[in-house]
Amino acid sequence: MSDLHTQYPVVVIGGGQAGLAVSAQLKAHGIEHVVLEKNTIAHSWKTQRWDAFCLVTPNWQCRLPGFPYAGSDPHGFMLRDEIVTYIEDFARHIDAPVREGVAVTRLRQSGHGFMLETTIGEIAAGSIVLAVSGYHVPKVLPFADRLDPSITQIHSSAYRNPDQLPPGEILVVGSGQSGCQIAEDLHLAGRKVHLAVGSAPRCPRFYRGRDAVDWLDDLGQYDLPVDKHSLKEGVRKNANHYLTGRDGGRDIDLRRFALEGMKLYGRLKDGRGTSLQLGDDLQVNLDNADRVYNGICRMIDEHIARNRIAAPVTPHYAPVWSPTAVPTELDLAASGISSIVWTTGFRSDWSWVDLPMFDGTGYPTHKRGITSIDGAYVVGLPWLYTWGSGRFVGIGRDAEFVADHIMERSNASHADAYRAGRRELSQDTAREAV
Template identity: 90%
Template sequence: MSDLHNHYPVVVIGGGQAGLAMSAQLKARGIAHVVLEKNTIAHSWKTQRWDAFCLVTPNWQCQLPGFPYAGSDPHGFMLRDEIVSYIEDFARHIDAPVREGVAVTRLRQSGRGFMLDTTLGEISADSVVLAVSGYHVPKVLPFADRLDPSVTQIHSSAYRNPDQLPPGEIFVVGSGQSGCQIAEDLHLAGRKVHLAVGSAPRCPRFYRGRDAVDWLDDLGQYDLPVDKHSLKEGVRKNANHYLTGRDGGRDIDLRKFALEGMKLYGRLKDGRGTRLQLGDDLQVNLDNADRVYNGICRMIDEHIARNKIAAPVTPHYEPVWSPTAVPTELDLAASGISSIIWTTGFRSDWSWVDLPMFDGTGYPTHKRGVTSVDGAYVVGLPWLYTWGSGRFVGIGRDTEFVADHIEERSSASHSGAYQAGQREQYAAREAV
């Protein structure tokens, strides 16, 4: 079986930041394990981010276990290649037992443990940790294959830079973090951009003298457990706020882009050939995003007032542009649009996990990463436990909790096995 053993106390599936953080916690407890990564460490950061990609949270939030950001710009925003280096350096720092190029093709229960089919053969484990995020398969709208083949279509995960697209105007579908940042990337490069705006909220970059993330951290927002959130587990379906760390960080204001020539529309509803059908909800979507933005500002204002903090006064956002006569139909050919970028997210694919641990929507049922199947765990999911769970700042706490549970389960198992052995010896003596 090449360099894999037949059995491990723990198998961690996934070699990104979540899997590596899990490895660090297990090593700290002396728990033997292996990390299986079907590609390479930090693969998605290397291959599914565009050239100008950077963090939207400040560098100081990079808090992998025992390996905080140590650079000279804690309030800056690492670029893609710097993020990759940070993760790879962490893997070397903890000497993670990672086996790259080993895919798990099936995971199932076997006796009191688990059996894993891998590309190097079959192995067993007492416990398994799925550190594979929830973003597995690029998602596009179902009518994408009905659009004219002369129009280039790519998913955001395949976008690298404006030069990879053919001449002509570009239609970006979706206004979440990726959609807004890619639209900005194209806009700054002088490309004519059309953007279908959805319901994603937005957040100020800087407010009252500090990065809004700093204020929100002081307010405990990244530590708020999912069960204390007003939406409970429903918050896991929410889109992230859009803003950017580009060029030192700034707001993303779609209204300002419109003043500069970007064409904004409501949500994309349907399409065929070269014609698109669009919603009439642009004004509502922009207003709602601004409402969230100013709501965050008010929250910070209240915190400042309550704690008598000296901070400069900053006005709340006032719209700089409002849509008028927004079309609900668009002809790509007549508009000179040659490309579509789908920034419509990903769907999960847990088809290889043959365990009864999913709800009716296909989401793993768990509490703080401890699933409904004894010995099976998940880490690295957005809002696994808090808002910080899907970020570098929260993964240490989540993996610490899971590692403690694995350690307790292992101790209980060994204790049970010892007691069972003692009973067998006693029974044998009585039979003599």
């Protein structure tokens, strides 16, 4: 089994920023552990991001434990390869005990701990931390396999650049962060883009003299616990706001893209061959995204007024374009569309976790990462505890909370063992006296 032991007090599964953050906190507590990564450190950043990808949050929010961003552009937005370097440098900084190329194929309870079946043998653990996010399997709409085979179809996780796609027009399905940014990437390259718009909200990039993220941080939005949010746990199902850090950061305005020639449609509902059926909800979806955008602006306005902050006045967003006679059917061949990019997210796959710790939707039941199974933890999920949980800004706090709980559990276990030993010694003494 190479240099791996067959037993550890703690096994962390996943070698991305979440697993490494947990490792840093466990090391701070002096807790022996190993991090198992089935691929390589920061694998998804290396392999599931397009060439022009960059963060949508400013670099100053990169705050892995004891390793904040130290570059010269705190208000810039790291590119894909810079993000990978940041995570790899963090792993070296903490000397993380990562074992790459070791996949966990089954996790089950065993005695008072857990047994991990891996690609190189079994490993026992007293506690386990699942730091594998919730984005496991690329998801496309169920009718994708009914579309004409002449249409090139790829998922956003496989998209790299416009030249990757064959000549012709391109349909991007989905308007979350990835969908809008990929649509922009193609649009800027001069490709003719069609975009099926969903219900994702949007956020201003800059407002009243600062990045909106700076204002939202001042307002405590990234520290708001899930149980204090108006939607409670329901917020975990919300799509992220779309905006971009590209070229120093800017809004993504789909209406402006439409003025520039991008074709916008409502939500994609069904399809067969080269014929697609679309919803009539484009206007509603655009209006709702703008409502969220201006709602964020109003929140910042109130904060500025309440605290008497000197800040330039910026008008709220006013639509620059509105749809008329939006089609509810689209013929791919007649429209010259040769490719579809599915930016429809991922689904979770916990099938290898043989523990009764999931709800009816397959989501791990937990409180701040402490699951319903004693000794089992999750880290790195969106809104695990706060809005910052799925981001570099909040992952360290979640990792610290989980590591503290593991330490307390370990101390309690040692205390129980000590008390049990004392009782056994007392009983032996009593028997000797008789």
